[in-house]
Amino acid sequence: MTYHFNFNFVWRYADKLYWGLVLSLEIALISILIGMVIGLSLALAYTGGNRWIRSAIAAYVEFIRNVPLLLLVYLVFYGIPSAGGFAYDALTSFIATLALYSGAYLVEVFRAGLDAIPKGLIDAGKAVGLTPWQRFIHVRMPTMFRIVLPSLSNVYVSLFKDTSLAYVIAVPELTYGANWIKTNTFRVIEVWIVVWPMYLATCYALIYALRLLERRFSLVRR
Amino acid sequence: MIAYVMGVLPFLWQGLLVTLTVSALVVASSLVTGILCGIGLVYGRWWIAWPIRIYSDILRGTPLIVLIFLIIYGLPLLGVDFGNYGSAVIALTAFKTAHVAEIARGAIQSIHFGQTDAGKAIGLTFRQRLQYVILPQAVRRFLPPWINAVADAVKGSALVSLAGIVDLTLAVQQVIGRTYDPLPMYLLGAAMYFIINYSLSLTSRRLEARFAYIRE
Numbered sequence: 001m002t003y004h005f006n007f008n009f010v011w012r013y014a015d016k017l018y019w020g021l022v023l024s025l026e027i028a029l030i031s032i033l034i035g036m037v038i039g040l041s042l043a044l045a046y047t048g049g050n051r052w053i054r055s056a057i058a059a060y061v062e063f064i065r066n067v068p069l070l071l072l073v074y075l076v077f078y079g080i081p082s083a084g085g086f087a088y089d090a091l092t093s094f095i096a097t098l099a100l101y102s103g104a105y106l107v108e109v110f111r112a113g114l115d116a117i118p119k120g121l122i123d124a125g126k127a128v129g130l131t132p133w134q135r136f137i138h139v140r141m142p143t144m145f146r147i148v149l150p151s152l153s154n155v156y157v158s159l160f161k162d163t164s165l166a167y168v169i170a171v172p173e174l175t176y177g178a179n180w181i182k183t184n185t186f187r188v189i190e191v192w193i194v195v196w197p198m199y200l201a202t203c204y205a206l207i208y209a210l211r212l213l214e215r216r217f218s219l220v221r222r
Numbered sequence: 223m224i225a226y227v228m229g230v231l232p233f234l235w236q237g238l239l240v241t242l243t244v245s246a247l248v249v250a251s252s253l254v255t256g257i258l259c260g261i262g263l264v265y266g267r268w269w270i271a272w273p274i275r276i277y278s279d280i281l282r283g284t285p286l287i288v289l290i291f292l293i294i295y296g297l298p299l300l301g302v303d304f305g306n307y308g309s310a311v312i313a314l315t316a317f318k319t320a321h322v323a324e325i326a327r328g329a330i331q332s333i334h335f336g337q338t339d340a341g342k343a344i345g346l347t348f349r350q351r352l353q354y355v356i357l358p359q360a361v362r363r364f365l366p367p368w369i370n371a372v373a374d375a376v377k378g379s380a381l382v383s384l385a386g387i388v389d390l391t392l393a394v395q396q397v398i399g400r401t402y403d404p405l406p407m408y409l410l411g412a413a414m415y416f417i418i419n420y421s422l423s424l425t426s427r428r429l430e431a432r433f434a435y436i437r438e
Contacts, residue, residue: 003299066373066419067412068380071391078398079408164285168384175287189299192292196284203283 009185010194013177020177021198024163027091027173031098032106032156038099039106046107047114057107064104070165073097077169090169102159109155113148114140146219153210157203164199174198227410230397237393238414244379244389248314249372255315256322261352263327274323281320287381289313294385310382314375321371329364330356362433369426373419380415390414 010017046057064072077093088096117140125135167176178195182188259278262270281289293313294306304312333356341351383392394411398404 062420062423063412063416066377066416066423068377068391068415070380070383071394071408071412071415074391074395074404075408075412079405082403083405161283161285164287167287175285178288178291188295189292192288192295196288196292199285199288200280200283 003189005190006187007190007194009187010181010190013181013185016172016177016180017174017195017198020172020174021202023171024160024166024173025202027095027098027163027166027171028156028160031095032102032152032159034095034099035102035106035155035159036152038103039110042103042107043110043114046111061104061107064101069097069101069162070168072101073165073168076100090166090171094163094166094169094171098159098162101162102155105155106152109148109151110144113144113151116147117143143219146217149214149217153207153214156210157206160203160206161199223406226401227406230401230407233397234390234393234410234414237388237390240388240393241376241379241390242418244311244314244382244387245372245376247311248318248375248379251315252318252322252375253368255319257326259319259323260326260330263323264330265348278320278323281317282324284317286314286317286378287384289317290381290385306385307382307387310385310387314378314382317378318371318375321374322368325364325367325371326360328367329360332363333359366426366430366433369422369429373422373426376415376418376422 042057042060045053049057073094076097077090081087081093121139121143122135125139130138163173164175166173167179170176172180174195178191181191259274262274263278264271266274290310290313293316294309297303297309297312337355337359338351341355346354379389380391383389383395386392388396390411394407398407401407
């Protein structure tokens with residue numbers, strides 16, 4: 001007996017996939033923005049901090065990097081509220097998880113970026129009489145962001161793929177939409193055949209757009 | 223508290239064994255396929271290198287969970303059925319193969335082309351050049367990122383719990399389903415993953431430092 005493909009149900013509920021994809025992109029964007037704040041502050045604290053601050057930051061980074069994201073999602077959504085006696089909705093919880101997760105990766109990215117600022121630039125800033133704060137705002141930050149931009153875009157694309165885990169706590173993103181159609185229409189394989197290229201195309205569109213951005217802001221003009 | 227942890231530990235241990243088995247299967251098979259694909263990427267004719275490049279790019283642009291579901295539901299459609307466990311292992315292996323191939327490609331390409339030329343100059347065949355010149359040097363560039371990829375495979379194996387396989391993550395979930403006390407169990411599960419992966423990443427860092435003397 002051969003299987004008869006029937007995509008009608010997938011098209012009927014296509015708006016779930018479409019809005020799911022939009023939500024996935026939004027989740028990734030908000031998470032990386034919060035993650036960048038976490039990452040940058042911790043990277044600065046690490047460079048200027050004493051031994052205790054450094055080991056605390058290292059502990060946070062190592063914990064997040066060595067535990068499966070799925071377990072972190074559960075931990076933040078089910079674990080932490082159960083102990084604190086409060087609750088937050090699934091979307092907030094997932095964004096918090098992903099922000100903490102990307103933050104741990106971005107600490108390393110920003111730390112490497114801060115190290116990679118050419119010393120001559122900072123000296124040049126001193127030579128023209130900029131205060132430390134002015135050097136930070138006008139010399140170190142713009143240079144560092146240009147250096148880390150490629151890493152930032154990699155993290156963003158990878159976060160976009162990680163948003164697929166949000167379906168386990170019923171955040172209505174793309175994979176959740178796929179699962180919803182699957183459980184309600186039983187057109188299982190059709191759904192995944194449609195959703196797979198959606199993820200792929202979005203990933204490569206993102207990569208292409210971010211490459212253009214990187215070229216625009218690259219330190220070495222070509 | 224201690225009695226409680228001791229009570230659930232055997233159950234978690236079963237889950238941990240499944241996690242370790244899945245990871246070991248994935249790591250071992252992706253090591254073989256990945257290195258072959260990596261060599262194919264660097265040295266293959268276009269009809270070998272291009273399909274591998276397309277395969278690798280497609281796999282790396284797919285969320286792992288989507289790949290797992292695609293293979294679990296898609297393979298039976300093609301007339302083969304390995305069950306959830308087999309399909310999940312195949313999905314994780316297919317995914318890891320792409321990563322290992324990129325690591326292998328990077329490691330091989332990082333060896334200066336002068337080495338190949340020198341091998342040619344003394345009359346080594348392609349296989350001899352690979353065996354005696356390129357691979358022994360490339361393996362030192364390959365190992366540190368590969369061990370990180372192993373830690374990644376252990377983390378990725380947590381996703382098989384979503385296919386109903388009782389690995390460490392699902393074992394933790396099931397214990398919580400009985401006790402309704404999520405936080406300690408999740409932390410315990412996280413600690414178990416942490417110990418495995420942190421020792422792997424320490425090994426990777428140590429090897430990296432050990433091999434750092436190799437320069438151009």
